[in-house]
Amino acid sequence: MVRTALVTGANRGLGLEFVRQLLARGDHVVATCRHPGKATALTALGAAHPGRLHVLPLDVARETSRAELARELPLVLGENGRLDLLVNNAGVLHSGERFGHLQQALLEDSLSTNAVGPLLLVQVLAPLLRDGDGQHSPVIANLSSQLGSIASVTRFGTPGYAISKAAQNMATAQLAQALAPRGIVVLALHPGWVQTDMGGPQAPDPVDTVVAGMLRLFDATTPAQTGRFFDWQGRTLPW
Ligand code: NAP
DSSP states (O other): OOOEEEESSTTSHHHHHHHHHHHHTTOEEEEEESOGGGOHHHHHHHHHSTTTEEEEEOOTTOHHHHHHHHHHHHHHHOTTOOBSEEEEOOOOOOTTOOTTOOOHHHHHHHHIIIIIHHHHHHHHHGGGBOOOOSSOOOEEEEEOOGGGOGGGOOSOOOHHHHHHHHHHHHHHHHHHHHHGGGTOEEEEEEOOSBSSTTTOTTOSBOHHHHHHHHHHHHHHOOGGGTTOEEETTSOBOOO
16 A cells, blocks of 8 residues: 655754654655755655655745645645655754753754644645545654653753653644544654754664664554654653
């Protein structure tokens, strides 16, 4: 079965690897990023998979940008086309935050990008998501982090990121309720500590292994799992 997926923040890191693996298995992919003109890796993937990759602009933190994507997407999907998978992958981590020196602008940017943006993106794209049919469950995957787990806090660190991912986790729980009647599964995912620009070169988890693990999880998901928090290997995490 050919599926259609949309990935945010798809020009590098985990987002780019999602696009690569989804194309490799035959899916149609809408890859979004802030600057498609500079997304050379996506341009190369498009050339290698003619007609199966569309690259569209999206700054997830900006309402006008989300609205513009919602206007353009039906043209790409076609009249009856719907999304089977939405990967809310775009995220930001402002490093170097210290207690006593926290800045409102950085906290607000973390919240807009990591929590408010993904929540409102789901809302504006909801009409373009496929409904579950009892056999196949469309999935919204919110890339979260163990650092957003309130139950796991042991030190003061990356507060803007941690607070925004905790807020995103609540958005996942809320969206799961809103979309359950349509059979759409909404998950919060911790991808591990991954070798990307954000994770850094010392991270233990290779990006291809982690993305393959999450795709396996999405394929096997059931409506009973909606609104839950998993790591990339399918282990349940505490909120
Ligand atoms: P990354 O290498 O830093 O890439 C982040 C991506 O998000 C880039 O494509 C970036 O685009 C995009 N982005 C940032 N702000 C955006 C905005 N306002 N609108 C649209 N795109 C935006 O990060 P990553 O490691 O691949 O992380 C992907 C996701 O996994 C994030 O949500 C992150 O929090 C989560 N995560 C990662 C790790 C890890 O160890 N790597 C661990 C836990 C969770 P630009 O190129 O335009 O900046």
